[in-house]
Amino acid sequence: MTLMKHLLGASALLALTAGAALADPAIIYDVGGKFDKSFNQAAFGGAERWKEETGGTYKELEMQNEAQREQALRQLAEGGANPIVMTGFAFGDVLNAVAPDYPDTKFAIIDMVVDQPNVKSVVFTEDQGSYLVGMMAAMASKSNVVGFIGGMDIPLIRRFGCGYAQGVKAVKPDATVILNMTGTDGSAWNNPVKGAEIAKSQQSQGADVIYAAAGGTGVGVLQAAADMGILSIGVDSNQNYMHPGSVLTSMLKRVDNAVYDAFKEGEALTAGINVMDLKAGGVGYAMDENNAALVTAEMTAAVDAAAAKIVSGELVVHDYMSDNTCPAGQF
């Protein structure tokens, strides 16, 4: 009798948790944190947009350390969250090991390809978006010297820098592109003071347009550029509003769309590689009233023409990560 009761109780509990399992998607932010004004915050924006439109709820989690990655994935999967979205390439290896254990759960990873039947991999062609803003930088520059400030020195950020340098050289082959990285450890993503210092150093070398692809560090770069009266270019989110009249444009990386789409697809999430390129609207440049006075019709015409060529395949931007070299500049 008591055994029966236990069994019934257990199955009732299972049914309950299974019922709850149908409910919520989950998002895991990488160690950079939810409010980095850039990459993770864009993801947060996508999740919030989904919440507003559907009235649903979602679970979210910010990573504290490396060992937590696997733990968080397993616990969310076992708790019934579906789909589980994670921002950042650093999850790739762990997800590759965890995903086969939960065949009924769908996962989505941003900035990384994980080849598993229940994983959607969303990657962006940052080289293409950076190419376009590079062209714009070259056309806006009077000194023929432009700068790039990356966050942490990793291949992904070199891909940004390399695309940018190619865009600059496409417009002005004799222009100088100064490529700098903020640092070699994780703090380089959130060091606005150092970002401002590098921006000043680049300005003293003649740069009058500086592109920051450095997460929270970019806030300092944009500020310094505004203070010195030169132009800057934002990244990931539209950062034009931060210093109207000084931010030339922003290289958009629509992480928010990736998260929103994954949440919207829900448990029916389609696995496979999803390349968010220029064609798919995954990357681009930002135009609004804050930078309307800075960008001429000529500039947009040239950039849009190049964009059309990239979309049609006529123009191929070299991807740094395909062979770890950059034809247009030295890191």
Next chain:
Amino acid sequence: MDKMPRWADVLLVPLICLIIAFFFCGILIWAIGQSPVEALTIMITGSLGSTYGWGYTLYYATNFMFTGLAVSIAFQASLFNIGGEGQATLGGLGVALSCLFIPWPHWSLALAGSMVAAMAFGAAWAFLPAWLQAKRGSHIVITTMMFNFIAYALMNYLLVNVLRPVGKMDPASARFDEVTNLPQLGEILALVGIPFSTRNPANISLLIALACAVGVWVLLWHTRLGFAIRAFGKSEKAAVYAGISPVRITLYAMMLSGALSGLMAINSVQGEANRLLLNSVEGAGFIGIAVALMGRNHPFGIVIASILFGFLYQGGSQLALGTTIPREVIVVLQALVILFTGALPYMVQKPLERLFVRRAA
């Protein structure tokens, strides 16, 4: 009787500190509009309520045991080794090189090889600061801290340019061969019939850490070298008078310390990640300082303190998973516990001592 009994000093003081710490944590959680009781329950059941939770707690604790012991050895020679972070980073490099480039036939040999490599790399990283201290008088706190940054930069260079497989985005090495995977704690305990979850990263390194604790105890209190280290720590002049070479003791103590820090990598790099990550140490080198302080620089105390810190780490993770308490507040909670248990025991010790003395009088 002018002192309180030893059991009160060793057990009662930390316990009271812990209770005070939890009291303030409770106020903080209550102030941000969450339930302190629920939070505490999640922390405790999540980290100590199942063998799964214990596995994570012990995994973190293993890291802290190594770095805590490392700090304590240097401390006995009154050297403040802040470079545990860098030494453990280099230890990780040693482990990775050994696991990646030597075709080990069996995990036990791989473990032995990794241990030698980890200790050698960790000790080598501690050698230069030690030599500069001993010969040139450059302060060890400054040099070891600088060496942390050099270690970060070196690791970044190697992972981005050398060890990263071509075409991979993540600045991390390739996965080690499966042969090098260490047996998990659950598998070991199953041999003696204790059921323990295997879905956690706790592994054989825990036993090695405990063995190291015993080893450090034997070394410090039952060998000639240990005596020399402690004598040097108490008074350099007296040590020199007794014929102990300050240069040699500084080098020995620091290199032992570096070797222990480096050993941490067998747990985090070989035991958990199975590959070399950019930040495989994750502050354990610094936590080791707090662990050593709290454990009163005694190996036994360090083991206990490590488990407490492991509990804090795992409990903090569970708190993040189970509640909406933000990550930053969890760090504050952990810091409060460290503050009260590590830095403020004297606040409790003196009144308690008075209480005992009065009762005895």
